[in-house]
Amino acid sequence: MIVSLGLARRRVVVVGGGGVGTRRSRALVAEGADVLVVAPFASADIAAMASRGELEWRQRAVSRADIEGAWLVVAATDNPTANASITLWCEEQRTWCVNAADAEGTPARVAAQSTHGDVAIGVVSLGAADPRRAVRIRDALGRVIDEGDIDVRHVRAREGRVMLVGSGPGAEDLVTVRGMRALAEADVVVADRLGATMLLDRLSHDVEIIDVGKSPDHHPVPQHEINDLLVDRAKKGLTVVRLKGGDPFVFGRGGEEVHACVSAGVSVEVIPGITSAIAVPGLAGIPVTQRGVAATVVITSGHLGPDEATRAALAEGATVVALMAVGTMGDFMAAALDAGADPRTPVAIIECGSTPRERVTRATISDASLIADETGVKPPAVIVIGGVALDGLLASKVAATPRP
Numbered sequence: 473m474i475v476s477l478g479l480a481r482r483r484v485v486v487v488g489g490g491g492v493g494t495r496r497s498r499a500l501v502a503e504g505a506d507v508l509v510v511a512p513f514a515s516a517d518i519a520a521m522a523s524r525g526e527l528e529w530r531q532r533a534v535s536r537a538d539i540e541g542a543w544l545v546v547a548a549t550d551n552p553t554a555n556a557s558i559t560l561w562c563e564e565q566r567t568w569c570v571n572a573a574d575a576e577g578t579p580a581r582v583a584a585q586s587t588h589g590d591v592a593i594g595v596v597s598l599g600a601a602d603p604r605r606a607v608r609i610r611d612a613l614g615r616v617i618d619e620g621d622i623d624v625r626h627v628r629a630r631e632g633r634v635m636l637v638g639s640g641p642g643a644e645d646l647v648t649v650r651g652m653r654a655l656a657e658a659d660v661v662v663a664d665r666l667g668a669t670m671l672l673d674r675l676s677h678d679v680e681i682i683d684v685g686k687s688p689d690h691h692p693v694p695q696h697e698i699n700d701l702l703v704d705r706a707k708k709g710l711t712v713v714r715l716k717g718g719d720p721f722v723f724g725r726g727g728e729e730v731h732a733c734v735s736a737g738v739s740v741e742v743i744p745g746i747t748s749a750i751a752v753p754g755l756a757g758i759p760v761t762q763r764g765v766a767a768t769v770v771i772t773s774g775h776l777g778p779d780e781a782t783r784a785a786l787a788e789g790a791t792v793v794a795l796m797a798v799g800t801m802g803d804f805m806a807a808a809l810d811a812g813a814d815p816r817t818p819v820a821i822i823e824c825g826s827t828p829r830e831r832v833t834r835a836t837i838s839d840a841s842l843i844a845d846e847t848g849v850k851p852p853a854v855i856v857i858g859g860v861a862l863d864g865l866l867a868s869k870v871a872a873t874p875r876p
Contacts, residue, residue, distance in 0.1 A: 489514025638745015667717030
């Protein structure tokens with residue numbers, strides 16, 4: 473029978489300070505157990521954990537008194553006779569014992585375990601111990617869960633909650649592992665137009681999908697109604713994923729949604745995403761900072777045009793990354809020139825970054841608006857202004873030069 477033991481604040485004794493004892497001690501500390509290590513000598517890791525007060529280390533040979541009151545004992549010495557004696561002591565006082573050197577000689581075994589959100593999986597061998605095989609199976613099962621290929625929605629009634637998930641810049645394989653796990657738990661997904669929307673195709677047919685996507689000239693669901701949707705579904709005991717493009721807190725109004733949930737007494741979690749402001753230029757070969765070129769990057773929203781911080785950054789030669797700025801590109805270029813920026817400063821316009829439709833348009837401050845019009849640049853696009861946007865910068869590491 474496989475049983476999960478809650479060891480938080482419970483006394484666990486690890487006898488032995490070598491490799492096995494160190495691994496077990498580290499895992500038990502992470503579980504919140506009250507760990508006692510008994511060993512004449514121990515690894516640097518155990519010594520460091522003891523110095524930080526994360527566990528207690530008794531630097532001597534083990535005695536029967538050390539295991540009194542323990543919930544679990546791990547016999548991990550390099551002496552089979554000592555391990556057998558510890559196992560016998562535990563058997564006599566009915567304490568669970570794991571003999572790391574002889575799994576078949578004790579009634580308890582440590583499973584190869586991994587945690588995936590609020591689900592833990594464990595694999596043990598029946599009969600002769602085979603830890604490497606168990607780890608291989610555990611990892612394979614874990615990958616299936618992390619990739620969202622198993623429906624892990626809750627069946628029993630429970631308190632509803634909201635998870636704000638950043639889906640990244642657009643490519644479905646750029647969402648985080650935790651984001652995929654959240655989608656696999658979702659009863660409801662409230663989705664934007666941008667981001668990795670193809671992930672929705674992987675959901676079970678009975679997951680409610682609510683499209684609240686906005687485009688520059690079309691806002692079908694006002695923000696306050698989105699907030700109300702999240703709260704309403706969570707109040708019904710459902711797990712709600714708010715799937716957002718990029719990162720929820722980078723021009724995603726995620727802060728407003730968190731505030732609405734907190735105000736309504738709804739549990740809310742933020743799962744960060746890869747922001748398009750950094751990732752899209754990076755995928756196009758543009759580092760937003762580069763030694764000798766730019767040590768500062770300013771990320772700004774294009775909706776209201778350039779603010780004073782953006783103008784100052786343009787004047788100082790910092791990298792400026794403008795999101796949602798296709799419609800105000802002319803204002804940004806004019807502001808850069810008014811601030812004294814070199815008209816030859818490179819500009820890169822990256823449309824539909826990270827997707828098969830990605831297109832990169834190169835220009836300078838002086839002609840970016842004209843070239844964008846001529847080439848039909850359309851949102852969504854990320855605009856990068858600064859020396860880092862020079863074509864071929866990664867290969868040559870040269871400073872900005874005039875556009876041919």
